[in-house]
Amino acid sequence: MSRLDVKKTYKLYVGGAFPRSESGRTFVVEDAKGRFLANASLASRKDARDAVKAARSAFGGWSSRTAYNRGQVVYRIAEVLEGRREQFEAELRATEGITAAKARTYVDASVDRLVWYAGWADKLAQVVGGANPVAGPYFNHSTPEPTGVVAVVAPRGPLLGLVSVVAPVITTGNTCVVIASEEHPLTAITLAEVMATSDVPGGVVNVLTGKRAEIAPWLASHADVNALDLTGVDDPELATSVEQAAAGTLKRVRRPAEEDLLAPPPLDRMTDFLETKTVWHPMGI
């Protein structure tokens, strides 16, 4: 007699826990051939606000970790992801209908992307910061600092896409609220399980599944969000309207742009969400 599978309930990832949407809503996710896969949680405005609260309360602790420690944690995500690669390859094939070879490429690239960012944690300051030779007897030094809570609209690719937008944001000490790929939300929640077991403190990464057009405007106008990454917004009108909403609190906005996710990422994936702090101090007897 064959054994019946135990199926996973896909929920949100907020504050290190996996709650259902407070709205009680779900939406149907189908595989590449249009067959039912699962009911994903349909996040609401309230879920988004809860996620921002979780991200804000995690910011103090995460941003004050040493850069070295954050690098180790990001490296740990890579280690755990590598260990679960078969699960991800299977999920990518089922949800996106891609070949085994392609699925392997995406998992490889995702692990390697995390390793790449892990190395950046304690190096970026030496590349984008430094001493400023001012014309006077002053010690003057600039260092990059995280901007705060970043709301991210992830691109369609559920694994490499999500890793490519989340890793640069958290490596430098920000925390984030991510709207997962609307088309392929399930892998995002599985990736959240990886983060939940990788020494990433709860609240540093929060993942919402649901409709971009429904949630993004609330995050864009939320007064406790510092920046917006619109990489996954493919509707130009939506992009413009959320950018306008973000202007209310002068959020830093990264606009959507064509990007080959398999290519080495540009540094501005990190620097777009950094502030520069310059310290002056007199020199004299």
Next chain:
Amino acid sequence: MKFEYAPAPESRAIVDIASSYGLFVDGAFTSGSGSSFKTINPATEEVLAEVAEADAADVDRAVKAARRAYTRVWSRMSGAERGKYLFRIARIIAERSRELAVLESIDNGKPIKESRDVDIPTAAAHFFYYAGWADKLEYALPGNGHSGADPQPLGVAAQVIPWNFPFLMLAWKIAPALATGNTVVLKPAETTPLTALLFAEICQQADLPPGVVNIVTGAGETGRALVEHPDVDKVAFTGSTDVGRAIARSVAGSRKKVTLELGGKAANIVFDDAPVDQAVEGIVNGIFFNQGHVCCAGSRLLVQESVAEEVVERLKRRMATLRVGDPLDKNTDVGAINSAEQLQRIRELAEIGDAEGAERWTEPCELPDHGFWFAPTIFTGVSQAHRIAREEIFGPVLSILTFRTPQEAVAKANNTPYGLSAGIWSDKGSRILWVANQLRAGVVWANTFNRFDPASPFGGYQESGYGREGGRHGLEGYIK
């Protein structure tokens, strides 16, 4: 007040020392064609193992293996993949950290507290740090070098390291070399070869391609054969200024790129507004950390005249609580002097201090019957002309001088052919920065001392050597 402590020895059971060791060449342990030497535990004089002494033929074999690995494997590998090997090594060092720490303390004589909390974790961090640079070199040094292209490796690096921080110095040498795409032949010091040989095993566990790291053991002759080998592209040396000079002379006219990290006679300057308790801790850490076997040790204390008496009084009181003895005891602050030869040198210089008229004070403590020991000692009434104010003692001996003005402090601090490090103790920020600006030293610590971090460049001015290790700057010495 004297506190009594029960012994708290760290177990030796975690280490397994073989009776004899060969060389690590081309990914395997091989016997040397030369003779052998003994490495001993300086705290007990017990012989730990017989170690092969590599001769010129052995060195040649190692350089050839490194060249092969460079040409066929390592220089062709992507930076990301090289980085992954280094991450693996960093993780294995962390996993085997207790074993490395105990072995280091047994072979070197340093307190377990230090090998466990400083040497080994910092070494693991160093590999982790440089692992991350391997695929980012174009950001570190854009358009570096003569070709204007992205940074290119040099080839085979000959690396010779000292006995004071055997494993940490290995990490400082090997991590940046490998990250930039070079292969290495490394010679550990003859009194402390064991953790380097354990590192060879770690390379095997990490599946590092054969020949990328080669370890040749031996003394000065082995080092000379390595440095002078014609197929070496880079020489990295940490050790005495005299040997550094000899190396600089021997590579003159060749195309070998050289970095040298040599001796020091650091000034540790205490101003009258310094937080005194904190300064006293810093003075103790500056000169008695690692038995004073530290090239950047704060071996010249310059204290402002108005507070000199108080500082010296408090320093003596603090020194009286230092626990000298068994390196494997977790309470030990000061361990064994690394070798009979070094002990002899420390004794000689201290006697010269007496003869030249400085006043010696030594911590009253009992020293073990066997092994090499020198109790923490300070000299007051030292003048700039005294040899103990000019020469590197490389032991737990502090020379104390006084000054009246910041200008005088700076003049005295800079009155040395060295220039590795310096310390400043003051509550006034602008003064700290002014003094730091005036000092001719590669590392200046303010209200702290002996801080090391993989992200922070380290290295000296003048006769303390050239080139920097650590940080983005540490990559430069390994790139065309």
